[in-house]
Amino acid sequence: MSEAPPITQLADQAAYAAAVQLAVDAAAAYYGDGESTLDDDAYDRLVRGIEAYEAEHPEDVLPDSPTGKVAGGAVVGDVPHTVPMLSLDNVFGAEQLADWVAGLERRLGRGVESWSVEPKLDGLAVSARYRRGRLVQLVTRGDGTAGEDVSHAIGTVLGLPGRLAEPVTVEMRGEVMMTAAQFEEACAKRQGHDGTTFANPRSAAAGTLRAKDRPYVCELTFFGYGALPLDGTPDELAGRLRELPHSQIMELVAKLGVRTAAATPVPGIVATGVEAIQARVGEIAAARATLDIGIDGIVIKADSAADQAEAGFSSRAPRWAIAYKLPPVEKITTLLSVEWGVGRTGIIAPRAVLEPVELDGSTVTYATLHNPADITRRGLMLGDKVSVYKAGDVIPRVEAPVVHLRTGDEKPIVYPDKCPACGGEIDTSQERWRCVQGRACQALPSISYAVGRDQLDIEGLGDNRIVQMLAAGFITDFADLFTLTREQVLSLERMGEVSTDNLLAAIEQAKGRPLSRVFAALGVRGTGRSMSRRIARHFGTMEEIRAAGSDGVQEVEGVGPEKATLLVAELAELSDLIDKLVAAGVNMTEPGGAQRVVVTQEEGEESDRAVGPLDGMSVVVTGAMSGPLEQLSRNEVNELVERAGGKSSSGVSARTSLLVAGEKAGSKRTKAEQLGVRIVTPEEFAEMVHDLLPD
Structure with a gap:
């Protein structure tokens, strides 16, 4: 985890005053209609810059300064809170976390026995008031x-029931947000209404919660993070809410029917000591990219009510709680242009060219735009300020234009009317446009991919040689390579007898590659090398794959209905190419494929699955390999993992069983150490799969 990111430097009083006004305006916009002029990271850097300037120039502090105020303080509300709704102070790394823990324990004069560790959900803080079990009022933090009364939203917020499981009077506090599915639905409704869309789930939730007169209704989700007594709360319940540890209060909240972080893949836990806290921080951070809700950090609290009471509060935050902020995965930047490329299967794919922006530890210049229909749905224009999202190893994607920042100088995105590669016609009948020539449009990259090291691995067959063969009419696809004659190859420029014989020997050797390699060489849309291995091992033969149908293909892990339909259609389209490969004598079976053993589950049911030395393990390989693995490509090592019964993965998470760490393993090794994942050297791993190593 990195330490605090850079702050906005303020050179003089004028810059400071301008920064204060910008921060106030941005906060007012965000907590007003959800449409801030700054993303979270820019706002945080601005406020830290204001704090730094005020520390050096206390005589210049302006009354409107956002420092010393709770988040949302720019919004005026007329509903008093029973107990102030405060913000949390932040730390940005392990060292700062350890310092904060030590400071709290010094204040208490003793150690803190237990800590509550929960995901920091990226939404809008609200209080929900229940009278005799019925939800009667929603109030923003203000x-x-x-805060502001937003009770009109009652009935549109999942996780916040109209009636509790018991008829009690109590106040629930938590975050209102949108899940990924709710955000997509909200964007579609807004697009249909006025042709615009929301910038991100957080701003969509904030704007939706306060909107009273929209002609469409958008669903929200609530996650509780606390509960308080109200006037009329039974004495017994009020006492429990004041005296129970935070973790037990959250159990009570969930029991009453309110959704909490316990319903997510990253539930809150109770930890003892800084190391245990940091381990959970690592687990939540690792899972962040897989969640369907936004999180921007982890909240750490002293679990004991006695510790909380003794630690007390500052003017804006409790002293017994802290937010461990994670690096931003979303920023606002400018869409400069759109590039149109053609893939090896003929798919015409747009790519956004962005004004460079630092995001999730790297500089982002390009981002995914999916397809023309997606561009239309999002209402993008050249010159737009756009919200760009990136999490973990995921390719950055453009979420939406920030419509309220438009100047009027933006221009429409021009779609191609001819194939950018060959100038031929484009099939626009589906959302993903395609050159009518399909793979023939990109014969060179298609064949080059098929013969690459991680597919058929035909040594000595580079792009220049493939171009010669295409120009001579000797090949039209990679299946034709297996019917080349010695005379044809000898006739090519700079091909002597020795080089010809070597190339033909390499092509002959490629005939014996396992089915997983052959399937990968086909370049089936929606599959990659890992999926090709899973499919080949599941079915064992190409004949079984082709006969499987959509339902059969869905039995393969990671293949859902949509991908199965696409895969079956793609295989039908590739039928002639596969027939040519079969006729040429190319191997169509997978060693060890479709070999299963029956195991008895606890319920007494029988299931079948592959077994091996890595049976059921999720394995990540990183760094430079050495020893027996030194000459293998990363894909070949991943093949070893799956032949041994394991599942190869690219990212370390709490579900990772084993990390094979070579030289310069880097951040993946650090994350594995934080999560307590078993780590082995390449030599140790080679010993584990010794019987499967190539000769």
Whole structure:
């Protein structure tokens, strides 16, 4: 985890005053209609810059300064809070976390026995008031002392039931947000209404919660993070809410029917000591990219009510809780242009060219735009300020234009009317446009991919040689390579007898590659090398794959209905190419494929699955390999993992069983150490799969 990111430097009083006004305006916009002029990271850097300037120039502090105020303080509310709704102070790394823990324990004069560790959900803080079990009022945080009544949203917020499981009077506090599915639905409704869309789930939730007169309704989700007594709360319940540890209060909240982080893949836990806290921080951070809800950090609290009471509060935050902020995965930047490329299967794919922006530890210049229909749905224009999202190893993608920042100088995105590669016609009948020539349009990259090291691995067959063969009419696809004659190859420029014989020997050797390699060489849309291995091992033969149908293909892990339909259609389209490969004598079986053993589950049911030395393990390989693995490509090592019964993965998470760490393993090794994942050297791994190593 990195330490605090850079702050906005303020050179003088004028810059400071301008920064304060910008921060106030941005906060007012965000907590007003959800459409801020700054993304979270830019706002945080701005406020830290204001704090730094005020520390050096206390005589210049302006009354409107956002420092010392709770988040949302720019919004005026008229509903007083029973207890102030405060913000949390932040730390940005392990060292700062350890310092904060030590500071709290010094304040208490003793150690803290247990800590509550929960995901920090990226939404809008609200209080929900229940009278005799019925939800009667929703109030935003506002300035922390009073908030805005948004009770009109009752009935549109999942996780916040209209009636509790018991008829009690109580106040629930939590975050209102949108899940990924709710955000997509909200964008579609707004697009259909006025042709615009929301910038991101957080702003969509904030704007939706406060909107009273929209002609369409957008669903929201609530996650509770606390509960308080109200006037009329039974004495017994009020006492429990004041005296129970936070973790037990959250159990009570969930029991009453309110959704909490316990319903997510990253539930809150109770930890003892800084190491245990940091381990959970690592687990939540690793899972972040897989969640369907936004999180921007982890909240750490002293679990004991006695510790909380003794630690007390500052003017804006409790002293017994802290937010461990994670690096931003979303930023606002400018869409400069759109590039149109053609893939090896003929798919015409747009790519956004962006004004470079630092995001999730790297500089992002390009981002995914999916297809023309996606561009239309999002209402993008050249010159737009756009929200760009990236998490973990995921390719950055453009979420949406920030419509309220448009100047009027933006221009429409021009779609191609001819194939950018060959100038031929484009099939626009589906959302993903395609050159009518399909693979023939990109014969060179298609064949080059098929003969690559991780597919058929035909040594000595580079792009220049493939171009010669295409120009001579000797091949039209990679299946034709297996019917080349010695005379044809000898006739090519700079091909002597020795080089010809070597190339033909390499092509002959490629005939014996396992089915997983052959399937990968086909370049089936929706599959990659890992999926090709899973499919080949599941069915064992190409004949079984072709006969499987959509339902049969869905039995393969990671293949859902949509991907199965696409895969079956693609295989039908590739039928002639596969027939040519079969006729040429190319191997169509997978060693060890479709070999299963029956195991008895606890329920007494029988299931079948492959077994091996890595049976059921999720394995990540990183760094430079050495020893017996030194000459293998990363894909070949991943093949070893799957032949041994394991599942190869690219990212370390709490579900990772084993990390094979070579030289310069880097951040993946660090994350594995934080999560307590078993780590082995390449030599140790080679010993584990010794019987499967190539000769």
